[in-house]
Amino acid sequence: xxxxxxxxxxxxxxxxQNIGTVLDLICGKGDExxxxxxxxxxxxxxxxxAPTRAKALASLADAMQNRKIKPSGDLAGIAQLVKDSSSADxxxxxxxxxxxxxxxxAGQELQRxxxxxxxxxxxxxxxxxxxxxLGGPESRAAIMQLTLPPSPLPERYRAVAALAAIDIDAAAQxxxxxxxxxxxxxxxxxxxxxxL
Numbered sequence: 001x002x003x004x005x006x007x008x009x010x011x012x013x014x015x016x017q018n019i020g021t022v023l024d025l026i027c028g029k030g031d032e033x034x035x036x037x038x039x040x041x042x043x044x045x046x047x048x049x050a051p052t053r054a055k056a057l058a059s060l061a062d063a064m065q066n067r068k069i070k071p072s073g074d075l076a077g078i079a080q081l082v083k084d085s086s087s088a089d090x091x092x093x094x095x096x097x098x099x100x101x102x103x104x105x106a107g108q109e110l111q112r113x114x115x116x117x118x119x120x121x122x123x124x125x126x127x128x129x130x131x132x133x134l135g136g137p138e139s140r141a142a143i144m145q146l147t148l149p150p151s152p153l154p155e156r157y158r159a160v161a162a163l164a165a166i167d168i169d170a171a172a173q174x175x176x177x178x179x180x181x182x183x184x185x186x187x188x189x190x191x192x193x194x195x196l
Contacts, residue, residue, distance in 0.1 A: 002030035006037060019048065020055035027059035032072035035063060039071040043081065050087035057081070057093035064100045079105040082113075092126055099130035107134050111142040114159075117152075128158060132165045140166055147174040153186045161194035171195075 005026045008014055014022050023038050030038075041047045042056040064070050078101065081094035095113070098106035113119050113127035128146070131139040143166070145151075146159035156178045164171035175191055182188055 002026050002034045005029070006034060009037075016049070016052075020052045020059075023052070023056045024059040027056075027063040030063075032069060035060060035069065036071040036073055039075075039077075043077050045086075050090050054087065054089040054093045057090065057097050061093070061097045061100045064097075070101055075101050075103050076105040078103050079109060082106045082109045088120065088123070092123055095123065095126040095130055099126070099133040102134055104134065104136075106130070107136070107138060110134070111138065114142060114146060124155075125158065128162050132162050135166055140170075144170065144174070147178060149181070153178070153181065153183065156181075157186070157188050157191040161190045164194040 002025075005022050009019070009022050009026070023041070026034050026038050038056050039060060042053045042060070045053070048056065060071070078094055078098045081090060082098050084094070085091055095106075095110065098110070110127040110130045114124055114131065116124070119127075128143070131143055140163070143159050143163050147156050147163060149156075151159065160171055160174045160178050163174060171194075175195065178191065179188060
């Protein structure tokens with residue numbers, strides 16, 4: 001089935017509004033080489049419109065989560081999409097995909113994004129989740145930094161919750177410090193839930 005969808009895609013006869021559906025079908029049925037075709041298309045802004053690229057990246061993430069399959073070859077190209085802020089949807093899906101694939105080359109940009117107060121909250125939260133999945137000392141250090149002032153209190157709560165997933169002892173200490181700085185207006189629910 002995937003071969004049929006690939007042939008249809010390569011024919012150039014698929015209407016633009018249906019390309020995302022075809023890519024999704026390929027990701028749902030295809031093997032590593034089939035998914036490579038989808039990934040290559042998603043990497044090229046000249047090939048697909050931004051909404052279709054975002055959908056393709058989401059479909060690739062679904063393939064990894066549901067079927068434990070990812071494209072053949074080098075996946076480091078996803079790091080470039082993590083840096084590309086020309087489309088917020090594409091960037092968000094790229095962050096999620098780099099996290100699911102655990103692409104180490106995206107780590108530095110994820111570290112930058114979590115500390116960028118000008119970035120949108122969804123991007124920062126996705127980057128934080130990505131650092132948890134990547135793990136390692138650099139990711140841990142970036143998360144630890146977010147648990148300290150001058151990070152806003154809600155960000156500190158989220159960072160301590162993320163830290164709990166990779167270093168429960170350090171998170172417990174940071175939780176005590178962060179809760180001591182708490183205010184009645186900011187709920188620590190995300191932090192408490194992480195420990196529970």
